[in-house]
Amino acid sequence: MAEDKLLKEFKSAKEGNIPKDLSELSEEEKERLRFLGLDSSLKREGEYVQIDAKPVVCRKQVEGLEILPITEALKKYDWLSDYYWKLLSPEKDEFTKATAEDLDDGYFIRALPGYKIVYPVQTCLYIRTEKVAQKVHNIVIVEEGAELNLITSCSVHPHVESAFHIGVSEFFVKKRAKLTFSMLHVWGDQTIVRPRTGVLVEEEGSYISTYVSLYPVKDIQTSPVCRLVGEGAKASFASIIANQPGSKIDIGGEVWLEAPNTRTEIISRTVVYGGENIARGKIVAKAPKVKGHLECQGLMLSDEGIMRAIPQLDSYFYDVELTHEAAVGKIAKEEVEYLMARGLSEDEATSLIVKGFLTVKVEGIPPTLQKQIDKVLETAKLGF
Amino acid sequence: MSVLLEIEDLWVEVEGREVLKGISLKIPVGETHVIFGRNGSGKTSLLMTIMGFPTYKVKYGKIYFKGEDITDLPPYERAKRGIGIMFQRPPTIKGVKLRDILKLCAKENNVKIEELARSFNFETFLEREVNKGFSGGEIKKSELLQLLVQNPDLVLLDEPESGVDVENLNLIGQMIKKLLQKDTPHKPRTKSGLIITHTGFILQHVAADLGYVIMEGEIYCTGNPIEIFEGIQKVGYEGCKNCLKRLA
Ligand SMILES: Nc1ncnc2c1ncn2[C@@H]1O[C@H](COP(=O)(O)OP(=O)(O)OP(=O)(O)O)[C@@H](O)[C@H]1O
Ligand SMILES: [Mg+2]
Numbered sequence: 001m002a003e004d005k006l007l008k009e010f011k012s013a014k015e016g017n018i019p020k021d022l023s024e025l026s027e028e029e030k031e032r033l034r035f036l037g038l039d040s041s042l043k044r045e046g047e048y049v050q051i052d053a054k055p056v057v058c059r060k061q062v063e064g065l066e067i068l069p070i071t072e073a074l075k076k077y078d079w080l081s082d083y084y085w086k087l088l089s090p091e092k093d094e095f096t097k098a099t100a101e102d103l104d105d106g107y108f109i110r111a112l113p114g115y116k117i118v119y120p121v122q123t124c125l126y127i128r129t130e131k132v133a134q135k136v137h138n139i140v141i142v143e144e145g146a147e148l149n150l151i152t153s154c155s156v157h158p159h160v161e162s163a164f165h166i167g168v169s170e171f172f173v174k175k176r177a178k179l180t181f182s183m184l185h186v187w188g189d190q191t192i193v194r195p196r197t198g199v200l201v202e203e204e205g206s207y208i209s210t211y212v213s214l215y216p217v218k219d220i221q222t223s224p225v226c227r228l229v230g231e232g233a234k235a236s237f238a239s240i241i242a243n244q245p246g247s248k249i250d251i252g253g254e255v256w257l258e259a260p261n262t263r264t265e266i267i268s269r270t271v272v273y274g275g276e277n278i279a280r281g282k283i284v285a286k287a288p289k290v291k292g293h294l295e296c297q298g299l300m301l302s303d304e305g306i307m308r309a310i311p312q313l314d315s316y317f318y319d320v321e322l323t324h325e326a327a328v329g330k331i332a333k334e335e336v337e338y339l340m341a342r343g344l345s346e347d348e349a350t351s352l353i354v355k356g357f358l359t360v361k362v363e364g365i366p367p368t369l370q371k372q373i374d375k376v377l378e379t380a381k382l383g384f
Numbered sequence: 385m386s387v388l389l390e391i392e393d394l395w396v397e398v399e400g401r402e403v404l405k406g407i408s409l410k411i412p413v414g415e416t417h418v419i420f421g422r423n424g425s426g427k428t429s430l431l432m433t434i435m436g437f438p439t440y441k442v443k444y445g446k447i448y449f450k451g452e453d454i455t456d457l458p459p460y461e462r463a464k465r466g467i468g469i470m471f472q473r474p475p476t477i478k479g480v481k482l483r484d485i486l487k488l489c490a491k492e493n494n495v496k497i498e499e500l501a502r503s504f505n506f507e508t509f510l511e512r513e514v515n516k517g518f519s520g521g522e523i524k525k526s527e528l529l530q531l532l533v534q535n536p537d538l539v540l541l542d543e544p545e546s547g548v549d550v551e552n553l554n555l556i557g558q559m560i561k562k563l564l565q566k567d568t569p570h571k572p573r574t575k576s577g578l579i580i581t582h583t584g585f586i587l588q589h590v591a592a593d594l595g596y597v598i599m600e601g602e603i604y605c606t607g608n609p610i611e612i613f614e615g616i617q618k619v620g621y622e623g624c625k626n627c628l629k630r631l632a
Contacts, residue, residue, distance in 0.1 A: 334475045341435055341471075342489045342534055343463035352488065356479030356513075 010133035016052025036153035053104035064115025073108035087198025106136035203230030223252030245274025252280035394445035414573035421598035468536030520547030557589030
């Protein structure tokens with residue numbers, strides 16, 4: 001189907017069946033949200049939960065942190081207009097356009113200058129109603145010298161068959177600030193997802209993004225664009241994907257190195273059980289003395305799927321160091337046999353090898369976050 | 385005395401090449417047998433065939449384990465029934481730690497992985513990616529540790545001493561003793577072993593019950609392992625060919 005027709009089949013999230021608070025959700029829904037990290041046993045500095053078009057939880061535990069629904073933040077702060085739609089244009093495509101025209105809220109999160117918010121802030125964008133298109137706009141600002149760890153979990157009601165999610169996100173990482181942003185997605189096999197993300201990193205700032213999607217989804221297409229505009233800024237992107245039969249996942253990552261001594265690394269690990277996967281990565285050197293590395297590895301588990309790895313390196317200067325490494329292959333027979341000799345069935349062996357393959361140690365992400373990613377990996381069925 | 389492993393007239397091909405030509409042997413419960421033989425004579429092939437790796441195709445003959453015909457079972461079914469093997473060149477598995485494998489090897493065996501690793505000075509390796517950058521000696525220790533956790537009734541060891549330094553030889557000897565219950569001589573023994581060796585080192589640590597010489601895929605001689613080893617040292621494998629015992 002043509003991209004511009006996709007949205008027409010869905011109704012507004014404002015018509016959703018939205019409860020007043022989380023207690024009205026069914027046990028099954030609560031369980032799913034707990035799995036995604038809305039778990040009172042995990043230490044959190046703040047939480048934001050939106051169901052369809054409505055924010056239902058918005059709270060913070062610590063000083064130096066602000067969390068508001070974006071609609072409220074826009075009313076409260078005039079200066080937010082300097083950030084709103086500044087990294088992305090509403091004209092970019094029909095999804096940004098639709099979000100600009102009919103917004104279903106979103107989050108505004110800000111770490112004030114110098115505050116290091118240690119434990120994660122958890123956000124959750126949840127689609128609860130059949131045939132709904134949820135269009136959110138998020139803004140995150142990490143002020144000078146501040147640190148913020150953000151986990152976003154996106155999911156649908158366990159019984160919703162078909163849904164559409166558009167997330168416009170604009171992230172600002174100021175001088176010497178650090179933002180880690182991790183997305184854990186559990187969509188449904190009929191969900192269409194169009195995240196649109198822009199990131200701006202200033203001098204000595206760092207941005208670390210991790211994207212994990214191991215469950216079936218119908219169609220994801222995204223390509224965050226990250227600009228490193230201050231000297232010494234860094235960005236890293238890691239995506240960990242299990243491409244299930246029937247899923248089409250097209251994930252990119254574009255980093256523009258616009259100041260000297262900026263660095264980036266884009267890593268993707270994809271296991272293809274079926275469906276279609278495209279792993280794109282692009283690094284553009286727009287300043288001298290920059291460094292960038294792209295690594296894209298795919299593991300094919302069947303002949304039913306397609307995997308395309310499309311790395312791209314552009315340089316406008318001679319004094320740069322841009323490299324890429326891409327490999328697509330199958331599980332090595334010796335590895336399976338080795339584990340089988342230890343008493344693992346072929347399925348158990350495969351699942352362990354896949355889990356190992358998807359274990360990317362992302363430098364700089366906090367241990368609590370790594371634990372949560374490990375848990376998702378542990379729970380996902382990764383055998384045949 | 386009951387028989388743990390029995391091989392009957394086994395013919396095996398690898399990549400269309402005959403590597404075993406009519407091997408027959410019996411290992412009773414609690415016994416350890418050793419195999420000698422030239423490079424390329426078929427020793428490793430025999431062990432791999434007992435474990436059931438599909439590259440080694442059985443053309444003729446049978447393998448019985450605990451009385452059951454296992455000739456057509458896949459490796460994990462054999463592992464489940466109590467056969468364990470030490471790999472000479474195990475693969476690196478990306479992102480998988482030694483600890484992850486040990487946990488799975490343990491299955492329902494209630495082994496204290498931590499404690500066991502510590503007792504062989506190997507606890508720092510638990511968090512390492514399995515076999516990645518392991519030295520020759522470290523591979524041996526890692527393999528033996530996995531076997532100790534798996535706790536098989538029949539242990540297949542392929543040159544456990546090769547590439548191990550003098551100090552570690554002793555440690556590896558201890559590990560093999562434990563595997564084969566030779567560290568508790570007063571208790572009835574239920575574990576058996578089949579061990580390939582070139583150096584005979586193992587004979588100093590583990591009393592073996594029987595030795596074989598394999599030549600070009602056939603068992604040339606069977607007998608007291610120490611006598612065989614001394615014989616090979618004296619007359620070489622060439623001498624084995626003219627051995628009177630074989631004619632007898
Ligand atoms: N996977 C294989 N592919 C091709 N040939 C093989 C394979 N495995 C074994 N062979 C061949 O079979 C013969 C027996 O090999 P095997 O490894 O059993 O010898 P070995 O007695 O263990 O020798 P060594 O003492 O050198 O370890 C050799 O000629 C070897 O090249
Ligand atoms: Mg060999």
